[in-house]
Amino acid sequence: MTGGQFGLFGSDPWWLVIGKAVAIFGLLVLLTLFTIWWERRVVSRMQNRIGPNRVGPFGLLQSLMDGFKLAFKEEVIPKAAHVGVYWIAPVISATAAFIAFAVIPFGPTVSVFGVETPLQLTDFPVSVLYVLAIASIGVYGLVLAGWSSGSTYPLLGGLRSTAQVISYEIAMGLSFVAVFIYAGSMSTSQIVLAQQPIWFAVILLPSFLIYVTSMVGETNRAPFDLPEAEGELVGGFHTEYSSLKFAMFFLAEYINMVTVSALATTLFLGGYLAPWPLSLWDGANTGWFPVLWWVLKVQLFIFVFIWLRGTLPRLRYDQFMKFGWKVLIPVALIWIVIVSIARLFRTDVALTNTELLVVGAVSIAVLLAAAWLLQVRSDRRADKRAQAEEDHARRASEVLTAASTGHPVPPLPGQRFEYTPRRSTVTVPGSTAPADSTEAVAPPQEDRDA
Amino acid sequence: MNVYTPIFILGALAFGFAAFSVVIAGFTGPKRYNRAKYDAYECGIEPTPQPIGGGRFPVKYYLTAMMFIIFDIELVFLYPWAVAFDQLGAFGLVAMMLFLLNLAVPYVYEWRRGGLEWD
Numbered sequence: 001m002t003g004g005q006f007g008l009f010g011s012d013p014w015w016l017v018i019g020k021a022v023a024i025f026g027l028l029v030l031l032t033l034f035t036i037w038w039e040r041r042v043v044s045r046m047q048n049r050i051g052p053n054r055v056g057p058f059g060l061l062q063s064l065m066d067g068f069k070l071a072f073k074e075e076v077i078p079k080a081a082h083v084g085v086y087w088i089a090p091v092i093s094a095t096a097a098f099i100a101f102a103v104i105p106f107g108p109t110v111s112v113f114g115v116e117t118p119l120q121l122t123d124f125p126v127s128v129l130y131v132l133a134i135a136s137i138g139v140y141g142l143v144l145a146g147w148s149s150g151s152t153y154p155l156l157g158g159l160r161s162t163a164q165v166i167s168y169e170i171a172m173g174l175s176f177v178a179v180f181i182y183a184g185s186m187s188t189s190q191i192v193l194a195q196q197p198i199w200f201a202v203i204l205l206p207s208f209l210i211y212v213t214s215m216v217g218e219t220n221r222a223p224f225d226l227p228e229a230e231g232e233l234v235g236g237f238h239t240e241y242s243s244l245k246f247a248m249f250f251l252a253e254y255i256n257m258v259t260v261s262a263l264a265t266t267l268f269l270g271g272y273l274a275p276w277p278l279s280l281w282d283g284a285n286t287g288w289f290p291v292l293w294w295v296l297k298v299q300l301f302i303f304v305f306i307w308l309r310g311t312l313p314r315l316r317y318d319q320f321m322k323f324g325w326k327v328l329i330p331v332a333l334i335w336i337v338i339v340s341i342a343r344l345f346r347t348d349v350a351l352t353n354t355e356l357l358v359v360g361a362v363s364i365a366v367l368l369a370a371a372w373l374l375q376v377r378s379d380r381r382a383d384k385r386a387q388a389e390e391d392h393a394r395r396a397s398e399v400l401t402a403a404s405t406g407h408p409v410p411p412l413p414g415q416r417f418e419y420t421p422r423r424s425t426v427t428v429p430g431s432t433a434p435a436d437s438t439e440a441v442a443p444p445q446e447d448r449d450a
Numbered sequence: 451m452n453v454y455t456p457i458f459i460l461g462a463l464a465f466g467f468a469a470f471s472v473v474i475a476g477f478t479g480p481k482r483y484n485r486a487k488y489d490a491y492e493c494g495i496e497p498t499p500q501p502i503g504g505g506r507f508p509v510k511y512y513l514t515a516m517m518f519i520i521f522d523i524e525l526v527f528l529y530p531w532a533v534a535f536d537q538l539g540a541f542g543l544v545a546m547m548l549f550l551l552n553l554a555v556p557y558v559y560e561w562r563r564g565g566l567e568w569d
Contacts, residue, residue: 010453017451019459025467053522071471074479079488082502091468098464102457122456129529151490152497159511166518180532239491244475248468318568321514329521333550336528340535344543347536349451 006187008109008116009123016112020121024101032254036063039306046310067247075243080150089148090241093141097255100134103127104262105189107272107290119272119291120189127188128180131263132173135218139165141252142227142237149240157236160317161220161227167324168217168224174332175211178204179267180341192271201268206335208268210328212304215260217324219253221305223312226320261301262294269297336369513565524553 012020037052037060044051052059077086107119124130139162142293146158180186181196182204191200201208217224227236265271272290273279275297283289315323400411490497531538531546560566 006453010451010455012451013455014451017456017459021456025463071475071478072480074481075475076487078490080490080496080500080502090472091465094468094471095461095464098467099461103458110503117525121460122453124453131524147502149490150500150502151492153491155507159507163511163514167514169519170521170525173522174528177525177528177532180529181535184533184536186529186533206452234491243479244471248471320568321568325517326561333554337547337550340532340543340546343535344540381535 006124007189008118009120009189012117013115016115016117017121020117024121025098027255027259028098028101028255029251031258032251033063033067034060035254036066036250038302039309042303042306043310047309054156071244071245073243075245076240078150079239080242082148082150085144085148085244089141089145090245091253092144093138093252094248094255096134096138096141097252097259100131100138100259101255101262103130103188104259104266105192105271106294107283107288110288118189123187123189126186128176128186128191128263130170131259133258135165135169138252138256141249144250145241146237149237151240151447153234154237154239156331157227157233157239161237164220164224164226164324165218166320167216171210171214171324171328171332172218174329174336175207175214176209176267177336179337181343188266188271191267192273195270195273199268199270199273201270204268204339207339208264210332210335211264211268211271212301214324214328215264216305216308217320218254219305221257222309224316224320225309225314226317229314229317246378257302257305258298261298261305264301265294265297271297309440343362359390463501510568517565520553520556524550 040062041051052062055061055065077083102121103123105118105120105123109116109118111117128236142161142165143158146154146156146161149155179191182200183191185191185194194200216222220227227233229236233239238246241249272285272294274281274284274290274293278284278293284293315396396416398416400415475538486494527549531542535542
């Protein structure tokens with residue numbers, strides 16, 4: 001690597017660099033238009049509808065026409081808005097969404113007008129870190145849009161989006177660590193090449209699952225689309241945006257969707273490499289064919305996004321944050337520890353069978369001890385819970401008097417204490433708390449859902 | 451050409467497109483003045499306190515941001531270690547495990563103190 005070069009990257013003639021940049025720009029706009037149409041069609045089919053089918057063949061031009069329509073709509077800027085920030089926020093969002101794509105590899109080295117060049121705008125030793133950095137810049141677009149609108153709902157929606165994106169970015173970043181350990185590089189093109197025999201999605205399955213979960217949270221898509229929970233927040237951070245400013249946020253959202261899908265493809269599904277049965281054919285990984293595999297893999301992820309939206313209801317915000325901070329992050333950290341220890345043992349330490357057995361026995365003993373400790377703790381908690389239930393049952397059997405409530409409104413004749421289960425005392429079905437006392441006072445959880 | 455230069459070319463293209471769209475929308479769309487239209491999206495009453503200047507929001511967001519910074523810095527340390535994992539060997543592994551343990555202590559503390567609860 002000399003003079004700012006990284007392999008073949010940095011040696012392209014200027015016209016090729018501009019050509020690639022324009023091609024990526026055009027591809028992203030086209031993919032956005034296509035994805036919006038595709039999403040509407042697929043979700044329609046899942047809901048027994050037909051979806052847009054009037055404008056162009058199969059309604060393909062629908063999203064383009066929607067874009068034009070938005071351009072001819074009146075722009076309403078609320079009078080309380082901070083005008084400068086209000087204008088710059090959609091530009092930040094859209095620009096950040098576009099430039100994150102600069103390091104995604106579409107294919108191997110090909111010949112364009114006689115020049116050997118990789119099918120990738122650029123690459124450097126830290127390109128995955130660059131994608132994360134740009135994703136963080138995109139957050140500015142959200143929080144500034146929410147704040148500058150001068151309206152309550154966008155402010156809350158913007159904060160929610162921000163909290164959500166930064167929370168899931170951690171889980172996302174942690175899921176990359178195992179990939180870097182195995183690839184020995186943070187450059188996207190080398191990570192793809194490191195998956196030549198087998199994809200990382202197979203050998204690092206937990207990382208892959210954590211990434212796929214957090215990428216949905218990161219892009220604010222269903223079932224994690226809480227910033228747009230219309231029953232609570234109207235439209236979230238872009239409530240006060242209209243016309244093409246709104247279109248920029250929409251564009252950024254869909255480009256981000258494509259970007260995280262492309263990143264998943266690059267890091268876990270072997271990027272542009274041909275999938276298994278096809279990879280037996282030597283020609284599958286040469287020339288322009290890999291672009292086709294890349295497109296198919298990215299479309300697979302986009303379909304999963306749409307599928308999730310058509311299938312799952314939205315999570316509650318506290319459940320969502322709990323899932324991110326209390327499940328994804330610890331699991332990712334533990335997985336990193338496991339992967340790194342396993343990797344070290346495989347490469348550095350040559351163990352005899354006896355030693356391996358000793359190590360296995362010790363780790364099983366440690367796990368058993370941990371399980372025993374956890375059981376003791378949960379038993380103690382169950383006892384405490386049963387005690388609380390008993391108290392409630394005792395109180396429920398007494399007819400309330402004016403003196404026993406302490407409430408300004410005296411109880412009705414014969415009124416009994418009504419027990420509402422709280423989160424800390426509620427009996428989880430299947431726990432060890434006595435069932436008879438709970439049945440009497442609190443209906444089981446399932447009945448209330450019915 | 452430097453490997454970072456193409457990013458700026460793509461960035462200029464994207465910025466140009468976004469800025470053009472945002473500016474052109476003011477000329478292409480109609481303008482029909484109506485006082486109520488420029489109020490904040492609310493029940494018709496101006497929000498008090500105003501989000502800009504006097505806005506309040508739950509302190510949980512601040513806590514989340516602090517946690518994000520801690521874990522993001524953890525990531526910044528984890529990445530170079532992961533890339534050079536095979537060269538660093540056992541020493542690097544032990545050092546990183548100690549670092550993770552160090553971070554696990556405040557994490558568990560905050561968990562137990564309810565810093566990760568949202569209700």
